[in-house]
Amino acid sequence: MNPITATRATLGEGAIWYGDTLYWVDITEKRVYIYDPKSNSERMIQLDSMVGTVVPRKQGGLAVALQTGFALLDPETGETTPIADPEADKPHTRFNDGKCDPKGRFWAGTMAIKEGPNQGALYMLDGKGNVSKKVDNVSISNGICWSLDARTMYYIDTPTYQVVAYDYDNETGDISNPRTVIEIDRSEGGPDGMTIDERGYLWIALWGGYSVVCHDPNTGKRHAKVDVPAANVTSCAFGGDDLSDLYITSARQGNSPEALEKQPHAGGLFRVNVGVRGVPAFAFEG
Numbered sequence: 001m002n003p004i005t006a007t008r009a010t011l012g013e014g015a016i017w018y019g020d021t022l023y024w025v026d027i028t029e030k031r032v033y034i035y036d037p038k039s040n041s042e043r044m045i046q047l048d049s050m051v052g053t054v055v056p057r058k059q060g061g062l063a064v065a066l067q068t069g070f071a072l073l074d075p076e077t078g079e080t081t082p083i084a085d086p087e088a089d090k091p092h093t094r095f096n097d098g099k100c101d102p103k104g105r106f107w108a109g110t111m112a113i114k115e116g117p118n119q120g121a122l123y124m125l126d127g128k129g130n131v132s133k134k135v136d137n138v139s140i141s142n143g144i145c146w147s148l149d150a151r152t153m154y155y156i157d158t159p160t161y162q163v164v165a166y167d168y169d170n171e172t173g174d175i176s177n178p179r180t181v182i183e184i185d186r187s188e189g190g191p192d193g194m195t196i197d198e199r200g201y202l203w204i205a206l207w208g209g210y211s212v213v214c215h216d217p218n219t220g221k222r223h224a225k226v227d228v229p230a231a232n233v234t235s236c237a238f239g240g241d242d243l244s245d246l247y248i249t250s251a252r253q254g255n256s257p258e259a260l261e262k263q264p265h266a267g268g269l270f271r272v273n274v275g276v277r278g279v280p281a282f283a284f285e286g
């Protein structure tokens with residue numbers, strides 16, 4: 001598998017398909033990428049803050065989770081408008097991965113920039129600009145998605161090597177009853193970004209694992225493994241006309257110079273048809 005564009009991200013992340021476009025970010029380089037598969041062209045928006053993830057807005061435009069908090073992003077001008085910064089008092093943390101829930105609230109979590117344990121949290125931003133802290137003592141807040149019936153939320157704090165499921169109230173955004181539904185063997189790498197397919201199976205990028213793996217959260221059982229020619233695989237999203245192309249981001253970061261020499265594709269954006277469809281992503285209501 002070869003990367004589909006020439007970009008090699010330092011820390012690619014946050015892949016999300018919306019309309020006919022793939023959006024993703026390079027956290028470390030403070031960049032948002034907009035990829036159009038029809039023309040195989042990519043546009044880059046340079047920001048001035050680290051950007052953990054990007055989501056579409058229902059009314060058009062984008063929203064982002066920056067080191068400096070949640071913000072709107074005008075993709076035409078590159079201008080950001082701050083919404084709320086729940087960790088304004090913690091300059092040593094930054095936002096990482098996140099996504100919108102079925103109702104259109106923007107969920108994203110934080111982590112210590114230097115990756116210390118339990119410094120982060122998972123937050124929910126509603127359409128009115130209110131932020132609530134939903135999970136505390138998170139180390140590396142990462143993959144998040146919702147079951148097809150919107151009654152379960154799946155969440156990854158990478159150093160736990162687990163996917164945790166919560167009962168989900170889509171009306172209120174309340175989460176309850178956390179339980180581990182998938183465990184990744186440490187030898188396979190750390191679970192990072194995550195998406196869900198039309199069967200309700202989870203596709204999980206493995207940092208340090210050269211792969212994306214597919215598990216049924218109801219049984220924990222693995223159903224597929226996609227090899228990726230980069231050690232640090234960071235996020236994935238279904239896209240394309242029928243949502244059957246799995247887009248995958250990766251990172252150069254986290255490799256020794258020697259390891260990087262053997263990974264010319266590290267940091268690339270990949271695409272593979274895995275023979276199953278995803279489900280449409282949700283946009284931010286704010």
Ligand code: ZN
Binds near residue numbers: 096142143192235
């Ligand atoms: Zn991640």
